[in-house]
Amino acid sequence: MKELVVIxxxxxxxxxxxxxxxxxxxxxxxxxxxxVDAADLHLILKPQVxxxxxxxxxxxxxxxxxxxxGCGECRKACRFDxxxxxxxxxxxxxxxxxxxxxxxxxxxxxxxxxxxRLSGWIYVSRTPYGTLVHGELRPGEETSxxxxxxxxxxxxxxxxxxxxxLLIIDGSPGIGCPVIASLSGAHAALVVxxxxxxxxxxxxxxVEVARHFRTRVFLAINKADLSPEFSERIESYAKEEGLSMLxxxxxxEGVVWAQVAGRPAVEDGASPAAAALRTLWERVxxxxxx
Amino acid sequence: xxxxxxxFRVAVAxxxxxxxxxxxxxxxxxAARDLGPVTLADCDVEEPNxxxxxxxxxxxxxxxxxxxxxVDEDVCTYCGACAKACRYGALAVIGRKILFHxxxxxxxxxxxxxxxxxxxxEVPRPVGRIERGRAKGIQFWQGVLNPGxxxxxxxxxxxxxxxxxxxxxxxxxxxGTACPVIETLKGADYALLVAEPTPFGLHDLKLAVxxxxxxxxxxxVAISKHGIGTDEVERYLAGEGIPVLLRIPMDRKFAEAYAxxxxxxxxxxxxxxxxxxxxxRITMEAEVPR
Numbered sequence: 001m002k003e004l005v006v007i008x009x010x011x012x013x014x015x016x017x018x019x020x021x022x023x024x025x026x027x028x029x030x031x032x033x034x035x036v037d038a039a040d041l042h043l044i045l046k047p048q049v050x051x052x053x054x055x056x057x058x059x060x061x062x063x064x065x066x067x068x069x070g071c072g073e074c075r076k077a078c079r080f081d082x083x084x085x086x087x088x089x090x091x092x093x094x095x096x097x098x099x100x101x102x103x104x105x106x107x108x109x110x111x112x113x114x115x116x117r118l119s120g121w122i123y124v125s126r127t128p129y130g131t132l133v134h135g136e137l138r139p140g141e142e143t144s145x146x147x148x149x150x151x152x153x154x155x156x157x158x159x160x161x162x163x164x165x166l167l168i169i170d171g172s173p174g175i176g177c178p179v180i181a182s183l184s185g186a187h188a189a190l191v192v193x194x195x196x197x198x199x200x201x202x203x204x205x206x207v208e209v210a211r212h213f214r215t216r217v218f219l220a221i222n223k224a225d226l227s228p229e230f231s232e233r234i235e236s237y238a239k240e241e242g243l244s245m246l247x248x249x250x251x252x253e254g255v256v257w258a259q260v261a262g263r264p265a266v267e268d269g270a271s272p273a274a275a276a277l278r279t280l281w282e283r284v285x286x287x288x289x290x
Numbered sequence: 291x292x293x294x295x296x297x298f299r300v301a302v303a304x305x306x307x308x309x310x311x312x313x314x315x316x317x318x319x320x321a322a323r324d325l326g327p328v329t330l331a332d333c334d335v336e337e338p339n340x341x342x343x344x345x346x347x348x349x350x351x352x353x354x355x356x357x358x359x360x361v362d363e364d365v366c367t368y369c370g371a372c373a374k375a376c377r378y379g380a381l382a383v384i385g386r387k388i389l390f391h392x393x394x395x396x397x398x399x400x401x402x403x404x405x406x407x408x409x410x411x412e413v414p415r416p417v418g419r420i421e422r423g424r425a426k427g428i429q430f431w432q433g434v435l436n437p438g439x440x441x442x443x444x445x446x447x448x449x450x451x452x453x454x455x456x457x458x459x460x461x462x463x464x465x466g467t468a469c470p471v472i473e474t475l476k477g478a479d480y481a482l483l484v485a486e487p488t489p490f491g492l493h494d495l496k497l498a499v500x501x502x503x504x505x506x507x508x509x510x511v512a513i514s515k516h517g518i519g520t521d522e523v524e525r526y527l528a529g530e531g532i533p534v535l536l537r538i539p540m541d542r543k544f545a546e547a548y549a550x551x552x553x554x555x556x557x558x559x560x561x562x563x564x565x566x567x568x569x570x571r572i573t574m575e576a577e578v579p580r
Contacts, residue, residue, distance in 0.1 A: 008307075009337055010307065010308060010337055010339070011306065011307010011308040011309075011337075011465040012306060012307040012308010012309055012465075012486075013307075013308060016490065036468075037305075037466040037467045037468040037471075037497070038305045038306055038307070038465065038466050038467065038493075038494045038497060040306070040489075040490040040493055040494065043489050043490060043493060058377070059377065077399075077403070079357075079396075079397060079398050079399060080398075095472055095476070095504070095505070096476075098396050098398065099377055100377055100378075100396060100398030100400055101375065101377055101398075101400055102398050102399060102400040102403065105375070105400060105403055105404060106403070114377075137467070137468055139467040139497055139500045139501040139504060140467065140468070140469070140471075140472045140501055140504055140505075141468065141469070142468070142469045144466075144468045144469070145440060172466070173307040173308075173336075173337070173464075173465050173466070174334075174336035174337055174442070174464060174465070174466075175336045175337065175435065175437055176336045176435065176439075176440055176441065176442045176470065177440035177441060177442075178468075179336075180393075180438075180440050181440075194308075195549055196545075196548055196549040196550075196551075197342050197549065197550065197551035198312065198339040198342050198548075198551070201337075201339060201342060202337040202339065205336075205337060205437050206337075206437075208437040208438070209437045209438055212437060212438040213438075223545075226542065226545045226546065226549060227545070227546060227549035227550075229549070230549050251545075253518060256488055256518050256519050259488055259489045259490060259519075260488070260489060260519060260520055262489070
């Protein structure tokens with residue numbers, strides 16, 4: 001089974017549009033939405049949730065106010081500014097606590113306990129396009145990388161059970177922990193970029209990360225006609241870096257209307273973007289030897 | 291006696307990536323120069339882009355490090371207490387061998403605290419840098435995460451610790467709703483959320499609104515690519531009593547200027563007065579009792 005992760009560096013370049021199109025076009029695949037703090041794929045794949053699994057990402061330090069003597073050792077031990085003083089006693093700010101346990105170790109009277117916290121959910125769903133696994137992180141939670149790893153693990157298991165040939169992963173923007181977690185074990189990363197100076201700058205950083213993890217990189221330019229000049233610059237960058245440039249998708253309001261209708265952009269046969277997405281998929285499949 | 295000068299901190303955020311945070315943050319900063327001292331801090335340390343539009347002259351750059359354990363194997367008894375204490379699985383003791391995974395370490399210092407023979411010292415490990423400079427009459431700061439590093443939060447924390455404490459401070463946030471966004475929003479007087487009028491935009495806007503409510507930060511919205519999609523975003527905002535402070539239409543000429551790395555207010559000076567009004571509205575809105 002092959003694993004393809006779709007990332008972008010810069011946000012909003014069209015990762016989810018591309019993954020939605022691939023979901024409609026590919027045969028024998030499982031889909032994983034690993035953009036866990038802004039998962040949007042379910043809006044176009046119409047999932048019927050079959051299973052919801054609670055995700056406990058990290059622990060949360062909790063001070064027993066009855067035992068707290070107000071000595072402040074916990075605050076001294078905390079590196080994350082998560083311990084707050086209130087009326088001579090201390091409490092932990094859940095938004096800052098990273099669950100390391102340094103405060104509990106420092107507390108001389110054992111007033112601090114680490115408790116599991118509900119950080120999000122993992123959903124397994126049926127869609128008209130195949131099985132979808134998606135994660136949802138509660139706002140402000142840590143450990144998005146760990147949730148990504150768990151969503152992927154579950155998606156891999158299901159793909160194996162179904163005898164799927166491909167796992168398609170919708171990644172996060174940026175280059176941090178969720179992106180790194182989505183890259184691990186992937187056969188190739190398709191980077192969806194757009195023609196602008198900002199996107200080119202971000203592209204170079206995300207390619208560096210993919211290289212760091214020795215992942216093959218494919219490239220696609222979305223909204224390519226919005227700046228032919230920068231599309232050219234991205235193509236020359238790809239050539240210099242030896243990256244496979246697999247497609248150019250034109251700007252097309254049909255993509256927005258497909259989103260409004262809640263379906264993948266390729267289902268509208270007449271749209272120019274739909275045609276480009278089909279070609280892109282054929283070339284990706286070829287490069288993955290599917 | 292005059293009041294102590296106090297900074298006014300506005301965070302420009304969005305759930306979804308690519309909605310126009312950078313466009314709004316940079317143009318707001320350039321327009322607000324007429325009202326007083328302005329600082330722009332790019333907190334999207336995974337993919338910082340404000341510099342593309344400002345070409346700042348960087349005057350100072352300093353590394354951001356995490357304190358990580360260094361084990362003195364002449365003293366270590368391989369008892370495994372450090373590995374057992376570490377909540378992140380960053381340390382393992384196998385026989386007479388210590389395995390340390392720096393990318394998993396949060397730098398909490400608990401391993402050094404629990405070591406019974408004080409074999410662990412903490413040493414700085416660089417994960418990124420913060421930079422300060424000047425550009426077009428504003429003070430410019432940015433954080434830059436090293437590619438391959440998973441954790442953005444320490445870089446954002448270091449950046450925020452260095453910002454000036456007077457005038458208008460604009461924080462350009464990363465996309466999403468996870469820990470790097472919370473770190474950026476913490477302590478802000480106002481959150482300006484940039485949203486696009488599409489189903490993905492609405493879904494992620496609701497998440498972002500949830501985060502600002504959790505943090506108790508008043509919020510208003512700038513709608514970008516106005517005219518595409520539907521009016522569902524506007525109807526949602528009206529229902530929630532969240533003000534729409536600016537509407538930027540979808541226009542190919544704006545996309546073209548963006549591609550070239552030219553800010554909206556510089557490419558289209560008629561927009562300057564709207565951004566000045568935006569700055570004034572934000573200060574007023576932040577003072578509305580609620």
